Amino acid sequence: MSIASICVTCPHRETGFCGTLFGSPSEPPKADRPDGWQHFAAARAGEQIAYRNQPSNDIFVLCTGWAFRYFQLADGRRQILKFLLPGDFFSPTAIFEKAYHFSVKALTEVQVSGIARSEILARCAADSDIRWAVANSCAAETREATELVTVLGQLSAEERIAYLLLHLMSRVAARNVIREQRYPFPLRQQHIADAVGLTPVHVSRVFSHLRERRILAMSEGMLKVSNLAELEKIGSLR
Amino acid sequence: MSIASICVTCPHRETGFCGTLFGSPSEPPKADRPDGWQHFAAARAGEQIAYRNQPSNDIFVLCTGWAFRYFQLADGRRQILKFLLPGDFFSPTAIFEKAYHFSVKALTEVQVSGIARSEILARCAADSDIRWAVANSCAAETREATELVTVLGQLSAEERIAYLLLHLMSRVAARNVIREQRYPFPLRQQHIADAVGLTPVHVSRVFSHLRERRILAMSEGMLKVSNLAELEKIGSLR
DNA sequence: CGGCAGTTTGATGTTACTCAATTTAAGTGG
DNA sequence: CCACTTAAATTGAGTAACATCAAACTGCCG
Numbered sequence: 255m256s257i258a259s260i261c262v263t264c265p266h267r268e269t270g271f272c273g274t275l276f277g278s279p280s281e282p283p284k285a286d287r288p289d290g291w292q293h294f295a296a297a298r299a300g301e302q303i304a305y306r307n308q309p310s311n312d313i314f315v316l317c318t319g320w321a322f323r324y325f326q327l328a329d330g331r332r333q334i335l336k337f338l339l340p341g342d343f344f345s346p347t348a349i350f351e352k353a354y355h356f357s358v359k360a361l362t363e364v365q366v367s368g369i370a371r372s373e374i375l376a377r378c379a380a381d382s383d384i385r386w387a388v389a390n391s392c393a394a395e396t397r398e399a400t401e402l403v404t405v406l407g408q409l410s411a412e413e414r415i416a417y418l419l420l421h422l423m424s425r426v427a428a429r430n431v432i433r434e435q436r437y438p439f440p441l442r443q444q445h446i447a448d449a450v451g452l453t454p455v456h457v458s459r460v461f462s463h464l465r466e467r468r469i470l471a472m473s474e475g476m477l478k479v480s481n482l483a484e485l486e487k488i489g490s491l492r
Numbered sequence: 493m494s495i496a497s498i499c500v501t502c503p504h505r506e507t508g509f510c511g512t513l514f515g516s517p518s519e520p521p522k523a524d525r526p527d528g529w530q531h532f533a534a535a536r537a538g539e540q541i542a543y544r545n546q547p548s549n550d551i552f553v554l555c556t557g558w559a560f561r562y563f564q565l566a567d568g569r570r571q572i573l574k575f576l577l578p579g580d581f582f583s584p585t586a587i588f589e590k591a592y593h594f595s596v597k598a599l600t601e602v603q604v605s606g607i608a609r610s611e612i613l614a615r616c617a618a619d620s621d622i623r624w625a626v627a628n629s630c631a632a633e634t635r636e637a638t639e640l641v642t643v644l645g646q647l648s649a650e651e652r653i654a655y656l657l658l659h660l661m662s663r664v665a666a667r668n669v670i671r672e673q674r675y676p677f678p679l680r681q682q683h684i685a686d687a688v689g690l691t692p693v694h695v696s697r698v699f700s701h702l703r704e705r706r707i708l709a710m711s712e713g714m715l716k717v718s719n720l721a722e723l724e725k726i727g728s729l730r
Numbered sequence: 731c732g733g734c735a736g737t738t739t740g741a742t743g744t745t746a747c748t749c750a751a752t753t754t755a756a757g758t759g760g
Numbered sequence: 761c762c763a764c765t766t767a768a769a770t771t772g773a774g775t776a777a778c779a780t781c782a783a784a785c786t787g788c789c790g
Contacts, residue, residue, distance in 0.1 A: 325642045327729065333642040347631040355635060392630050393585040397593060399637035404563045404571040406644035407689030442736070451645030453779055458738060491565065681769070694746055696769055
């Protein structure tokens with residue numbers, strides 16, 4: 255059971271659109287607070303919705319759309335740390351930290367929910383189920399980061415991309431019904447490049463190669479996997 | 493305050509040597525259990541002291557010596573995830589998981605302490621200081637892993653090595669008195685290579701280059717940093 | 731129809747890997 | 761203390777993987 259499903263009642267799936275937008279880092283997001291401790295907001299594709307080192311009393315959950323958490327270096331290089339799907343916390347460990355140590359951008363149009371940190375902590379103290387959900391979620395975050403370290407440190411370009419696709423596919427499949435191995439896939443090659451530490455040009459070449467070998471194909475924002483077994487042989491860690 | 497300092501009373505610093513050794517994965521480590529929930533063990537340099545996927549009721553803390561946590565791929569490649577120093581948990585998140593998802597090897601002769609998971613969980617439930625120490629330790633683990641992802645994904649060979657050295661230096665300095673920028677440094681170049689995703693040969697070349705530029709030098713298991721400012725310019729993330 | 735963002739392709743450059751030989755350092759036993 | 765052994769580090773030459781630069785192409789939208 256995810257933490258989000260315990261903590262958050264997100265209206266977006268029903269209402270469709272919320273109407274409020276994030277502001278710049280200087281002006282905090284304007285948003286409605288239906289219950290005092292919880293509020294909602296929306297952002298357009300490409301908008302930055304969390305800023306590194308910005309203190310915040312809120313913990314955010316993605317309700318609809320895709321986003322990504324990343325770390326930007328002084329010279330412009332950026333590492334995408336995780337693609338966020340509906341139900342994902344921006345970062346579970348943020349519950350225990352006063353400020354984010356990462357940034358978040360919307361990949362598609364998104365809707366998010368912010369929950370007061372104090373509220374989450376209070377619920378943790380009161381309810382052992384929530385306590386466990388938070389602990390598991392943090393442990394999972396560490397496990398994922400650890401796996402990604404191994405991927406970036408040891409795997410070739412093709413292996414890294416295959417890993418990323420498989421990893422995303424399994425997470426998407428956990429939330430959507432997948433028919434005929436066709437997955438919604440809003441990433442640009444630039445995003446893939448920044449996630450696996452390659453250049454977009456090289457990502458394009460690897461994709462061409464995978465296409466030629468009839469392992470996968472892309473069209474209209476969908477990823478079609480024709481040879482899952484082969485993709486797994488390339489990109490699985492174990 | 494570290495968790496270890498709250499939870500563990502380690503006799504090794506006083507007694508010098510404990511006398512018991514880890515066995516192979518099939519036979520569990522023989523060790524004394526002075527208090528039922530806590531026990532101690534020692535291992536020689538190079539010995540494996542934790543096995544991936546091996547269920548364990550104990551959480552381990554390194555008491556003396558150096559060790560490293562790593563992940564090994566089927567074809568032999570290995571990623572070193574973290575070098576462990578005295579006081580480090582093998583992994584804080586292991587508190588919440590039935591089995592390790594990584595392996596640990598002793599780098600030097602080491603002494604470790606094992607604590608029953610149930611004991612730690614009981615103390616967490618009872619004492620909010622310990623609860624916070626555990627949460628912070630887990631958050632720190634995630635932060636480190638996240639930073640390492642960025643390092644491996646974005647930095648060049650020289651930058652990665654400089655980062656690793658600086659990171660290690662700051663951690664060593666937190667436990668030892670450092671005089672004249674000379675740090676104890678028991679790693680072989682193979683370890684550095686496996687930690688930053690390079691070959692030992694290339695690590696050697698990068699070291700030669702850093703030496704030629706009079707940034708650092710190595711001798712008798714000690715790392716001497718002659719130009720810290722330059723090393724930081726190369727290897728710091730922010 | 732023109733413009734723009736994203737992708738593809740080709741040519742070339744750089745970084746890091748591989749293989750193999752050599753040197754240095756670290757033990758070990760006489 | 762010194763030959764002998766062994767592991768680790770260094771060096772060189774050749775190669776593979778990936779980056780860079782620039783141009784051409786595609787689909788999309790006004």
